Amino acid sequence: AQKITQTQPGMFVQEKEAVTLDCTYDTSDPSYGLFWYKQPSSGEMIFLIYQGSYDQQNATEGRYSLNFQKARKSANLVISASQLGDSAMYFCAMREYSGGGADGLTFGKGTHLIIQP
Amino acid sequence: NAGVTQTPKFQVLKTGQSMTLQCAQDMNHEYMSWYRQDPGMGLRLIHYSVGAGITDQGEVPNGYNVSRSTTEDFPLRLLSAAPSQTSVYFCASTFIAGTTGELFFGEGSRLTVL
Numbered sequence: 179a180q181k182i183t184q185t186q187p188g189m190f191v192q193e194k195e196a197v198t199l200d201c202t203y204d205t206s207d208p209s210y211g212l213f214w215y216k217q218p219s220s221g222e223m224i225f226l227i228y229q230g231s232y233d234q235q236n237a238t239e240g241r242y243s244l245n246f247q248k249a250r251k252s253a254n255l256v257i258s259a260s261q262l263g264d265s266a267m268y269f270c271a272m273r274e275y276s277g278g279g280a281d282g283l284t285f286g287k288g289t290h291l292i293i294q295p
Numbered sequence: 296n297a298g299v300t301q302t303p304k305f306q307v308l309k310t311g312q313s314m315t316l317q318c319a320q321d322m323n324h325e326y327m328s329w330y331r332q333d334p335g336m337g338l339r340l341i342h343y344s345v346g347a348g349i350t351d352q353g354e355v356p357n358g359y360n361v362s363r364s365t366t367e368d369f370p371l372r373l374l375s376a377a378p379s380q381t382s383v384y385f386c387a388s389t390f391i392a393g394t395t396g397e398l399f400f401g402e403g404s405r406l407t408v409l
Contacts, residue, residue: 187335211395223385223400230395269337273396282328282353282387283398287337 181205182270182286189291197257199289201270204251209275212253213283214244217267226268229253265293297321301386301401308376308408316371316404318386324399325391327369331355331382332403338385344369345391376408 183202191197203212214226229237229244237244245254257264267290271283302317320327328343330353340353344363358380360372369388373380383405387398 182337213395213397221383221403223387223398223403225397225399228395228397271338271398275396282326282340282343282389283338283396284340285330285338287335 180286181284182272184268184270184286184289186289187287189289191260191291191293193262193293193295194259197260197264197291198245199255199257199268199270199291201253201255201286202251203253203270203272205272205274207274207276211273211275212244212246213271213273214242214253214255215269215271217269217288218263219266223269227255260293262293262295265291267291299386299388299399299401301384301404303404304402305405306407308373308406310377310408312376313372313374314376314406315373316384316386316406318369318371318401319367320369320386320388320399321367322388322399323366324388325366326396327363327386327388328353328398329359329361329369329371330385330387332385333382341371341384373406376406378408380406381408382406 210231212229216224227239227242229246241258243256267288269288270286299320329341330338332338339355342361344350386401
C-alpha cells in the first residue's frame with residue numbers, strides 16, 4: 179500500500195486564489211513527521227513546511243499552512259493568495275521516527291500546480 | 296556553506312557503460328541517500344547510509360551500488376547502465392536524531408542511457 183497518496187496529478191488555479199493540495203498518509207508509527215517540498219521547473223527541491231505527529235497546532239510558514247487532520251491521516255498544504263511563482267510540482271513526504279528515522283522520507287507522486295494570470 | 300553537491304549535472308551513457316554519480320555534503324549529516332525521480336512516480340529511494348561504513352537498500356536498489364567511506368561523500372555507481380536507469384537522480388542528507396529530519400537536496404543529476 180502506498181504510504182503517501184496525492185490524488186491531484188495536476189491543478190490549474192487563478193492567481194491570488196487560495197490553493198489546497200491534498201495529501202493522505204498511511205502509517206502505524208505513532209511518531210512521524212510530514213513534509214512538503216516544492217520543485218519548480220528548474221528542478222531543485224525546496225523544503226516548504228513540516229508537521230510533527232505530536233504537534234498540537236497546524237504548521238504555518240508565511241503563505242503556506244498545513245491542514246493536519248490526524249484522525250483522517252490527512253496533511254493538506256494550503257497556499258494563500260497564490261502567485262505565478264507558485265507554479266511548480268509539489269511533493270508530500272513522511273518520515274517515521276520510531277525505527278530511528280533511518281529510512282528517510284517516503285514521497286508521494288506529486289501534484290503539478292499551474293497558476294494562471 | 297555549499298550544502299549538498301552533486302556531479303555531474305548531466306550525463307549521457309550507452310547501454311552497458313558504467314559511471315559514478317558523486318555526492319558530497321559539508322553539513323556533517325550522518326544520513327545520506329540517493330533518490331531517483333521519474334515522471335509520475337515521485338521520488339523513490341535507491342540506497343541510503345546512516346554513517347561511514349554503513350549502507351542499506353531502499354525501494355529500488357537493483358543496478359546500483361553505493362559506499363560510504365567518509366561522512367562527507369556518498370557516491371552512487373551504475374555498473375552496467377540500462378535504458379531503464381534514465382532518470383533524474385537526487386542526493387539528499389540530514390541529521391538522524393534531534394531534528395525533524397528535513398532532507399537537504401543536491402541540485403540533481405540528469406542521466407540518459409541510450
